[in-house]
Every structure is written in structure tokens, then in C-alpha cells.
Amino acid sequence: MIAIMTVTGADRTGIIAQVTTALAELNVNIVDVSQTLMSGYFTMILRVELLDSETSIQKIQERMKPVxxxxxxxIRIQSEDLFTAMNEI
Incomplete structure (x- = not known):
């Protein structure tokens, strides 16, 4: 399954490291990533592939709570199909 994860908030050191480490622990593959800083505000969008049938969007969201x-x-994650449907006109 492909999912879209968004990460937003004030910029600080280590955001990318903590997010990607948590994803790796869950065997989630990052397919594409875009990140930007604007006036001290951090935004990252990741397109991820859930490789393990035991990994669900809910499990990823729960793992991201401490992050x-x-x-x-x-940090929000949803299926790519839902993300696309919600963002199309």
C-alpha cells in the first residue's frame, strides 16, 4: 500500500532523522520526499510504501505520536487514494 505522510511545525534540529528512523523501524519504505523551510516553518511530505503486511496506517500514526x-x-498519514480524493477538484 502507498500512503502520504505530512510533517509540519516550527523548524528544529533532528526532525527528518526522527521521522525516518521511526519509519525504518516499521519497515516502511520512503518512495518520494519533499521538504521545505519557510520563515522558520518546516514542512515535509513523504510518499511511503508499507512493505510489511503487519504495518498499518494506524500503527504508523501510533508510532509517530512520540515523534x-x-x-x-x-504528523499525519493517510492512504494515497484518500489523499488524492481529498485534494482533487
Whole structure:
């Protein structure tokens, strides 16, 4: 399954490292990534592939809760199909 993850919040050191380490622990492959900084505000969008049938979007979101708290970011993940449907006109 392909999913889209967004990470947003004030910039600080280690955001990318903490997010990608947590994904690697869950055997989630990063297919594509875009990241930008604007006036001290960090935004990252990741297109990820869930390789392990035991890994679900819910499990990833739960694993990201401590990362959200530590990095003071908002992290959301949803299936690519849902993301596309919600962002098309």
C-alpha cells in the first residue's frame, strides 16, 4: 500500500532523522520526499510504501505520536487514494 505522510511545525534540529528512523523501524519504505523551510516553518511530505503486511496506517500514526511530541510537529498519514480524493477538484 502507498500512503502520504505530512510533517509540519516550527523548524528544529533532528526532525527528518526522527521521522525516518521511526519509519525504518516499521519497515516502511520512503518512495518520494519533499521538504521545505519557510520563515522558520518546516514542512515535509513523504510518499511511503508499507512493505510489511503487519504495518498499518494506524500503527504508523501510533508510532509517530512520540515523534510528534519530541519534535513538536504535527504528523499525519493517510492512504494515497484518500489523499488524492481529498485534494482533487
Amino acid at each position: 510528534e511530541e519530541e519534535t513538536q510537529q504535527v
